[in-house]
Amino acid sequence: MKHTISLLVENEYGMLTRVAGLFSARGYQIDTLNVAPTLEEGVSRMTITTHGNDHVIEQIIQQSRKLVRIIEVTDMTVAPHVEREMVMLTVSARPGEQRQEVLSLVEIFRAKVVDVSNDSFILEMTGNAEKVGAFIELLKPLGIHDIVRTGPVAMTRVAHIKAQKLKDDDEEFSELTLNEKV
């Protein structure tokens, strides 16, 4: 099963190789990996998606916790959480029908056009894995020239802000319940 593991790490020399090395030495898979700073100086958040049975996931968590510079390891998948990834695509958008079709998909998926040329767009879109997947599938027949994805990042839901969120955002609602079922 797919798991999203969130690691809070001291951001220092060699940290990424320590984590990546642990995964390769013990034969675990990294499907996606994302690293970026947090509010606290010197502390980074790594988000790794991986897969394996319960035993493998438990070992990944425990072995990662042992790394001396890892502050916290959370398996995001076991608790309600929100997951997002960003994708950027260069797609064909010749003036006329094709361009209209792309723009309507942009509208439906709440994506953005961030760069325009004569016959192509660069699009930016965020969403959970399913939404990103669906967006890509629909754009494929129109012609995708290039694609970059960040891999997911995830955040645990805090129970008391849940109700608020549900009211605020219908889309959010469907996704949250979706994640909860996982």
Place this chain on the structure above:
Amino acid sequence: MKMRGARILLESLRCEGVKHIFGYPGGAVLHIYDELVKHAENLGITHYLVRHEQAALFGAAGYSQATGQTGVALVTSGPGGTNAVTGIANAFMDSLPLVVFTGQVPTHLIGNDAFQEADLTGITRSCTKHNYLVKHVEDLAPTIKEAFYVASHGRPGPVLVDLPKDMTAQEIEFSYPETIEVRSYKPQIYGEHKAVKKAVKAMLTAERPVLYIGGGALAAGAFDEVRELAEKLNLPTTCTLMGLGGFPASHPLSLGMLGMHGGYWTNMAVNNCDLLISIGARFDDRVTGKLSEFAKGAKFIHVDIDPSCISKNVPCDYPVVGDAKIVLQQMLKEIEEQVNDGHQISTHSAWHEQIAEWRRQHPFWWKEEGDVIKPQYVIHELHRITKGQAVVSADVGQHQMWTAQLYGFDTPRNWLNSGGLGAMGYGFPAAVGAAVARPNELVVSVVGDGGFQMVLNELATIKQYNIPVKILLINNGFLGMVRQWQEQFYEHRYSHSNIEVQPDFVRLAEAYGIPALRATKMNEVTHTLEKGLNTPGPVLIEMKVAREENVFPIVPAGAALKDMILA
């Protein structure tokens, strides 16, 4: 006072209470060696010059195994560091606290393929508990402080500190941090109360329990607590290869070693128990044999400071994360309470009788055959003559297993060997480390002719410092353990395991200025051993033993414990 980095290193070692270091000089560590010759004596630090960096690491590891203290090694950059890697990996597998200082090219040359440059933090990342590259001289003392903390706290392990040459040259005010706080490293010491309670309840209701002691119990210094628990609950108690000495071998509750070369009765007890109580052991494949058959009807209690060890190989029913000594104390208290609440303690007499019966059926044995020396007899005599009180450091191979089987260890830290990595060449240099640490005790290094030839250069070290290691060479002219597998599992095809072309070991030792003796017949064994062990200073005792003796019982690789081969 302002000092250069090299001096700061030595002052820091003094602050850590380091008395002995094992090392080998080279360009990148010359500043450190220069400070050593000037200040080591004042600082109460003795440096031992080995003859190969691997021996510095094994020496530091033996020092640590024999004392529980952190061992320290110092080697140069590039080849010095790479030569040390096997020793680092060994300490990692056997959870030995070491701090290893390696030289590195000056910071401005790092990454330039400079002379004797190797990416030592990169190379050792997967075989150290943690490692550091010091890039600013003001980080030096705090890094050393943290290195010693990390090496010895929680599950111990080797830590490497890579020192670019300019870091040992630059000057700075020295002050050593008094305390250390590593927010990302806080091992859990106390067992969770609920977990302890549940585990104890399982202990009190078990009908056929076995207590299973690993190296972690020794690391935690839990000898007294283990014994108290065993005695209180009448628990048959077995030790792993790394746990030997964690429970007295001569104790009536002792089952000796389990696993691939464990006793028949021991493995049968484990195979048939209904509760296996593991203290600081890790269910290694050499212990469990075929996992799906291992103690099939049993529930498992697993006490370990490293949560990743729990349920790694065998699903655990009662996990308790914490320091073995502390958790055992908690358990003993909890037992009191549950007994006060009316729980009975069973004598388990039928279970003990069953195990005794297994032991009567198939005890350890060997066959005497005329004059030829049986290696098992040598170990048996070694035990008798030394009254089981010697510090014994084995290498890797058949002689290691016979020593583990037959030299009953009654106290912790008298048994040294390379268990996890199984690194040939460990036994002799590790004995050097032990003899340095415990100068007034008898230290015997039991080695095979194969492993000894990997490190016999260290004869010069024990000669130079007059280190009184007694080398007991069990010479069968074979890579014995390999030959045994080839005999048993490859239809006698002895592929590249015959090493009968070898030096005259007695004359070799004498060439180093070390007295040496040899026995070639059974009736010479006792006398030769006695004479050798009573010779002051270093000595080599060679036993020319039966060439094709096998270690029994043996659980074939991947087979279930109960399918061990007895003869």
